[in-house]
Amino acid sequence: MAKMRVHELAAELGVDAKAVLVRLRELGEFVKSPSSSIEAPVARKVRASFGARPPRPGSPRPSPMRREHVDPHVDRPGFDPTAPSTRQFGWRSGAVAAPQHPDLLANVERVRYKYPVLRDHIDALRSLGSQVVYAGFCRQDGFRDCAIVHVRFSGAIEAGFGFTREVMIFYSPHEDLQGRTFQAAARELGGADRSITPDIFFMWSPDRRLQIKLNDWSRPAKLAIPLLIDDEDELSLITLLRDYIYARDLFYMTTPVYGASFFGRRTLLQSMRDDVFNQRVTGVFGLRKSGKTSILMQLKEELQEDKVVTVLMDLEAFPSPPEDPTDDIVSDLRRRLIAELKAHKLRTQELSQLQERPSILDLKNALQAILKHLHKDGHRILLLLDEIEYLTPADRIDIAEGDMPRIAQLLSALRSIVQESENFTFVLSGLTSAIVEGGRLYGRPNPLFSWAKAVYVKPLEREEADDLASTVGGKMGIQIEPGALEALHEASGGHAYLYRNLSSAVVQHLPTDVFQRTMTRASVLTELDDWKSRVQGNIEEMVQHVKRYYANEAVMLDVLMDSAADFKELASSEHVAVRRLKDLGLIHEQDGEFEVSVILELV
Ligand SMILES: Nc1ncnc2c1ncn2[C@@H]1O[C@H](COP(=O)(O)OP(=O)(O)O)[C@@H](O)[C@H]1O
Ligand SMILES: [Mg+2]
Incomplete structure (x- = not known):
């Protein structure tokens, strides 16, 4: 490798040239000025002393910046994360080179002119090996005086806090920050390209209540950190990240998950997808909180790009036998179909013309007419009926002999729509498979018997669970040791809800004042007794359901x-x-x- 100048090396490391000169002296190399050249082996020694690795030739990163990815665990002999100065150097490791591209520098200047505070932010970032890599004004109408800056953090900060991409800062000039500005920032994040962290951003405004407001508006999927730093304290930014990111608990979820919070189930989803396109009717069954509704929501999400209009209905919301829920279900189904078709800008005419509470037959005819139209340009309709146990009484005998023929009629109508059209199918989901496995349903031959296919939601496999824990943990800056992964899966049996619940319990007791958080096997084992007593109720409920169904x-x-x-x-x-x-x-x-x-x- 050729010689390089001191200031070039300083830029690469994201530190002052002076700091490099001082370091060279400590290493026994006497170099006069920032423009002096140093030999490659000397540059290597300096990099190592800053905890950085040499730049890879021909780095694939297209941005004007070059940076090195550095594992913060390696190569810092004698590193003491508790000593303030080393600590700062620690966070600097894997520093990002200072921006040099003239366009970027000019844009930073423009934003800084409007928001002088950007200067402090840049200084604070630089002292931690991090840099601004993009600056510009917002292009949304009504928000053109807001600015957007993208930050690339040092390798150590990325590893410590689980960032894998750049992070956005949104600047607003308003002293009384409004929810719509927050929404504009959130939209900015949604519309940004994939190189931006999608669920965390910084926000700055001169509003004295910035912090309170952002805490109010933030959601787990859109965490807004108020960029309020103390320029006297060089670790202020780290403290801020720690306060917000280490306080997150992304494991704890009680509602169904989809998208980025959904893990595993690839084979099951693939087969359900095939069922949709081959018009097979599937029943998805499993224990309470095993992940059934999440699978339905994920399926809906994944099919959106394939011209499938999906209606998800939760049958829990309707009256339950012995009261007849059929009319309410039919009327709600009509309403939801219209809403969903409208959202896709598709034909609703035949359904809209029906009365609000149509008969089963009228709904069937209208739906079939619409399906014919949709078929012309390849659209399908998929109906997901969740919590199917609300249609069935306590046990099979009642189903076989009960007095609720209209439920059987409704299912029978759905079945004939599947058979008579080319672009409709439905999925049933719930605790009990009796609805597809009983020969008779409410005193009639069961229209779904030996016709619908039953699949079961199993516990998460070890690899699926590992992926969940490592990915979700990573977003909170937590590394999970192999022994901990094993213990989490073993103790929860891989049951989706229990697994997340246990992981969450462990995370709550991890220290937050450390350089990097690690979940060890011991930290899982310590938690087990308390956790078991807390989830005992959940498990008893599960067993009750098994007994019942x-x-x-x-x-x-x-x-x-x-x-x-x-x-x-x-x-x-x-x-x-x-x-x-x-x-x-x-x-x-x-x-x-x-x-x-x-x-x-x-x-
Ligand atoms: N595929 C998944 N990936 C990650 N977490 C999941 C998954 N499926 C379920 N969970 C977790 O389990 C909980 C229960 O899931 P849910 O779909 O509501 O179960 P069910 O409908 O079977 O009662 C969710 O809140 C979520 O925390
Ligand atoms: Mg559910």
């Missing part, structure tokens, strides 16, 4: 808990029950031996 299986479970040998003997004649217990993730079979899932050991 799968009576036979529940008996088999009891047998297994008493004696594995007795269970094994019965298993040969109870194929269906054994299969289903496995599908639900309640038992495991290994080499012909059966055992109950760990989660059942909690009750």
Whole structure:
């Protein structure tokens, strides 16, 4: 490698040339001025002392900036993260080179003219090896005096706080910051290209209540950090990041997840996708909080690009037998279909012309007419019926003999639409598969019997769970050791909700005043007793549901808990029950031996 000048090396490391001169002296190299040249081996020593690695030749990064990716764990002998000065050098490692592109510098100047505070921000960033890599004004109408700046953090900060991309700062001139400005900033983030961190940004305005307001408006998916730093304290920015990012708990989720919070299930989703295009009716069943609704929402999300208009209905919202819910369901279905078709700018005429509470037959005819039109340009309709147990009473006998023929009629109408059209299908989802497995439904032949395919939502596989924990942990700046990953999966049996819940419990007790947070196996094990007592109620509820909807299986479970040998003997004649217990993730079979899932050991 050729010689380089001191100021070039300083720029590469994101530090003052003076700091490099001082460091050279400490290393026993006497160099006169920032424009003096140094040999490659000397430059290497300096880089190592700053914790950086040499630049890779022909770096693929297209931006005018060059930066090195540095693992903050390696190559800093004697690094003491508690000593303030080393600490600052620590955060600087993997520094980003100072911007040099004249356009960028000119844009920074323009923004700085309007927002002088940018100077302080740039200084604070630089002292931590981080740089502004983009600056400009907002292009949204009504917000053109707002500015947008993108920051690339040092490798150490990225690793420590889980950033993998640039981070946006949104500047507003308003002393009384309004929610719509926050919305404009959020839109900016949504519309930005993929190189921007999508769920965290900084915001600055001269509003004295900036912090309070942002705390109010922020959501887990759009965390706004008020860029208020103390220019006397060189670690102020780090403290700010720590306060906000380490305070996040992205594991804790009680509502269904999709998009970036959704993990795994690739095979299941692929097969459900195929079912949509091949017009097969699927039933998705599983334990409480195993992830059924999340799968439906994720499917809806993924099919949006494929001209599939999806209507998701939660049957819990309707009256339940013995009250007849059919009219309410039909009327709600009409309303939702119209709304969803309108949102896609598609034809709604035949449905709109119906009365608000149409008969099953009228709805069927109108829907079929619309489907014919949609078919011409390749659109499909998919109906997702969630919480199907609200259509069925407590057990199979009641379903077979009960007095609710109109539910059977409705399902029968849906079935004939599937058969008579080329672009419609539906999915049922819930706790009980009785609705597709009973020969009779409310005193009629069950229209779905041996026609709809049943699939079960299993616990997350080890790899799926590992991916969830590492990705979600990463966003909070947490590294998870292999031993911890193993312990999380083992203790929760991979059950989606329990797994996240346990991870969340562990995160809450991780220290926040460290250079980098790590979840160790020990930190998981310490948490287990408390956690188990807290989730016991959830698990008892799950077991109650199994007893209610799968009576036979529940008996088999009891047998297994008493004696594995007795269970094994019965298993040969109870194929269906054994299969289903496995599908639900309640038992495991290994080499012909059966055992109950760990989660059942909690009750
Ligand atoms: N694929 C997934 N990836 C990550 N978390 C999930 C996933 N599926 C479910 N979860 C977690 O489990 C919880 C329960 O999921 P949900 O879909 O509501 O279950 P169900 O409909 O079966 O009761 C969610 O709040 C979320 O925390
Ligand atoms: Mg659900």
